[in-house]
Amino acid sequence: MRLNHFLNILALGLLLLSFLTASGIYYLIYLPRIEEQLIDRQDRDLQAVQKGIAYAQKNLDTLSYDYAIWDDMVHFVDNVSPEFVAKNLYDNAFEAANIDGFYVFNRQNQLVWHYQSGADFAMQQLPLVKAGVAGKLLPSKAEMDAGKPSVRSGLLRMGDRVVYFSNVTVMPSNGEGLVAGSLLTVRNVSQAIREEIEQFSLIKFDLEVLPQSQAPGEITLGFREPPKVEKIAAEHSWYVHDALGVPSFKITVLHDRNQIPSMFTIESILMFLSVLVMSYIAIVPFSALVVRPLRVANAVLDKMAHRGILLTMPTSWVITEVAKLTESFNLVVEKLQRHQNYLESLSFNDPLTGIANRRSLEVFAERADKQWREGKGAIGFIMLDIDFFKHYNDTVGHQNGDQALIKVAQALMLECRRRGELVTRYGGEEFCVVIHGDNLAQMELLAKRMLQRVRDLNIYHQASPFEIVTVSMGAVLYDGYHPEFANDDWQTMIKLADEQLYKAKESGRNNLQVLHRKVSPLFVVG
Numbered sequence: 114m115r116l117n118h119f120l121n122i123l124a125l126g127l128l129l130l131s132f133l134t135a136s137g138i139y140y141l142i143y144l145p146r147i148e149e150q151l152i153d154r155q156d157r158d159l160q161a162v163q164k165g166i167a168y169a170q171k172n173l174d175t176l177s178y179d180y181a182i183w184d185d186m187v188h189f190v191d192n193v194s195p196e197f198v199a200k201n202l203y204d205n206a207f208e209a210a211n212i213d214g215f216y217v218f219n220r221q222n223q224l225v226w227h228y229q230s231g232a233d234f235a236m237q238q239l240p241l242v243k244a245g246v247a248g249k250l251l252p253s254k255a256e257m258d259a260g261k262p263s264v265r266s267g268l269l270r271m272g273d274r275v276v277y278f279s280n281v282t283v284m285p286s287n288g289e290g291l292v293a294g295s296l297l298t299v300r301n302v303s304q305a306i307r308e309e310i311e312q313f314s315l316i317k318f319d320l321e322v323l324p325q326s327q328a329p330g331e332i333t334l335g336f337r338e339p340p341k342v343e344k345i346a347a348e349h350s351w352y353v354h355d356a357l358g359v360p361s362f363k364i365t366v367l368h369d370r371n372q373i374p375s376m377f378t379i380e381s382i383l384m385f386l387s388v389l390v391m392s393y394i395a396i397v398p399f400s401a402l403v404v405r406p407l408r409v410a411n412a413v414l415d416k417m418a419h420r421g422i423l424l425t426m427p428t429s430w431v432i433t434e435v436a437k438l439t440e441s442f443n444l445v446v447e448k449l450q451r452h453q454n455y456l457e458s459l460s461f462n463d464p465l466t467g468i469a470n471r472r473s474l475e476v477f478a479e480r481a482d483k484q485w486r487e488g489k490g491a492i493g494f495i496m497l498d499i500d501f502f503k504h505y506n507d508t509v510g511h512q513n514g515d516q517a518l519i520k521v522a523q524a525l526m527l528e529c530r531r532r533g534e535l536v537t538r539y540g541g542e543e544f545c546v547v548i549h550g551d552n553l554a555q556m557e558l559l560a561k562r563m564l565q566r567v568r569d570l571n572i573y574h575q576a577s578p579f580e581i582v583t584v585s586m587g588a589v590l591y592d593g594y595h596p597e598f599a600n601d602d603w604q605t606m607i608k609l610a611d612e613q614l615y616k617a618k619e620s621g622r623n624n625l626q627v628l629h630r631k632v633s634p635l636f637v638v639g
């Protein structure tokens with residue numbers, strides 16, 4: 114997985130965690146505390162609506178009572194006369210008082226006269242045949258016998274309508290005497306009433322008249338029974354039955370949405386988004402400070418692996434630990450480089466004498482041979498061997514033998530310091546010198562000087578007839594390249610030089626035998 118992806122997942126994970134923590138705090142600590150207050154507030158909304166509906170019925174009670182104590186009405190109940198109606202109970206008066214139905218009952222609860230604003234309020238719509246009407250809708254016998262004014266009011270289902278009703282006993286104005294009957298006044302509970310209540314309570318609610326046939330599966334409350342909020346919700350409903358227990362209304366209070374605390378408000382979403390953006394912004398410096406050095410390190414390691422080379426990396430990073438890590442890495446690289454150089458030198462140099470070894474000889478001879486074949490200068494190989502070295506070892510010991518070998522090697526090196534010249538340890542006490550020079554004379558001179566250099570070392574050699582350490586030399590020197598030498602590769606040249614060395618040994622040692630290879634002279638015949 115890429116570090117960037119990992120960081121993104123980490124940021125999202127942290128974000129989720131903080132979101133869950135915030136939700137936990139919200140739901141376990143904050144919400145339970147305000148829940149109680151909120152239930153109380155919503156409960157008050159319901160009470161206000163219920164009281165508003167009950168209050169709207171109040172002036173109907175007053176109106177009915179005025180009629181009830183009207184002494185003339187006592188007489189009218191027993192003797193219904195058109196004159197009285199024309200004078201006192203005319204339609205305009207009911208319309209002005211917003212009354213939809215006015216029903217006059219006698220002592221036997223029989224309808225003797227009525228007013229209706231429309232067909233919906235016809236006397237047939239009154240549920241008079243129902244049991245329990247007396248006492249609930251009309252005065253009971255006990256109330257009438259008591260001879261005192263009595264009042265009943267509330268909601269009443271009238272066909273498809275629900276009305277406020279008010280019923281009062283009709284009796285003399287001094288409040289004593291025989292009860293003549295009762296007046297039932299009704300007013301339609303219309304949407305206009307709902308709007309009025311909404312205006313003064315400032316609470317939105319819906320008043321739905323329940324279908325007559327369909328009884329709700331809910332518990333219904335009486336007109337004046339206050340509903341109760343159990344749980345916080347955006348809206349609460351309850352069913353109301355009329356004075357005779359018939360389901361009438363479904364009231365739904367729509368609470369102010371701002372009252373309900375929610376995680377998903379504009380503010381909380383904006384906060385969540387800003388946390389999201391800030392988390393990502395926080396990743397940018399982290400990426401610059403940590404991911405970038407890691408990327409650079411990765412690129413350096415990649416190059417090292419693919420190209421097989423050792424590389425250092427930049428160390429100027431802001432984070433101390435990262436800078437120290439790269440410094441340590443560079444230190445390891447430097448050590449490895451030194452070690453590698455040492456190993457390389459071992460593979461190309463002779464560990465005892467420090468001069469080039471046979472491997473170097475091969476590389477150098479190959480290159481010199483190639484250049485010579487390209488027509489650049491002359492080429493020569495000199496094979497050298499220390500004379501009577503076995504005896505030297507035997508007389509002075511192997512370690513001193515080593516010292517003598519080193520000295521001979523250094524002496525040869527002092528002579529071969531020019532470009533194109535290389536002294537190598539060929540094996541044991543044998544050396545091979547490659548010369549890529551300008552001409553044969555100079556090359557031969559070089560060989561002679563080397564012979565003399567060794568003599569000049571003046572290393573005492575008891576077992577040698579010369580009494581000092583000497584060398585024998587065999588050289589083969591090729592003039593500039595000619596197709597005639599095409600088959601003579603550098604290996605052949607070494608072999609020829611070795612043959613000359615053999616000759617030098619044969620001819621008494623401490624001398625130089627040279628084979629010159631030049632182009633054959635042309636003979637003119639004639």
Ligand SMILES: Nc1nc2c(ncn2[C@@H]2O[C@H](COP(=O)(O)OP(=O)(O)OP(=O)(O)O)[C@@H](O)[C@H]2O)c(=O)[nH]1
Pocket residue numbers: 465498499500501502503504506510511512513514515518540541542618622
């Ligand atoms: N001290 C020492 N001796 C070596 C080393 N390499 C080879 N020798 C010795 O060189 C000697 C070579 O002996 P030979 O091949 O018999 O030749 P030589 O005694 O020099 O006789 P000529 O070459 O015929 O003059 C052997 O005794 C080897 O042990 C070395 O690295 N150190």
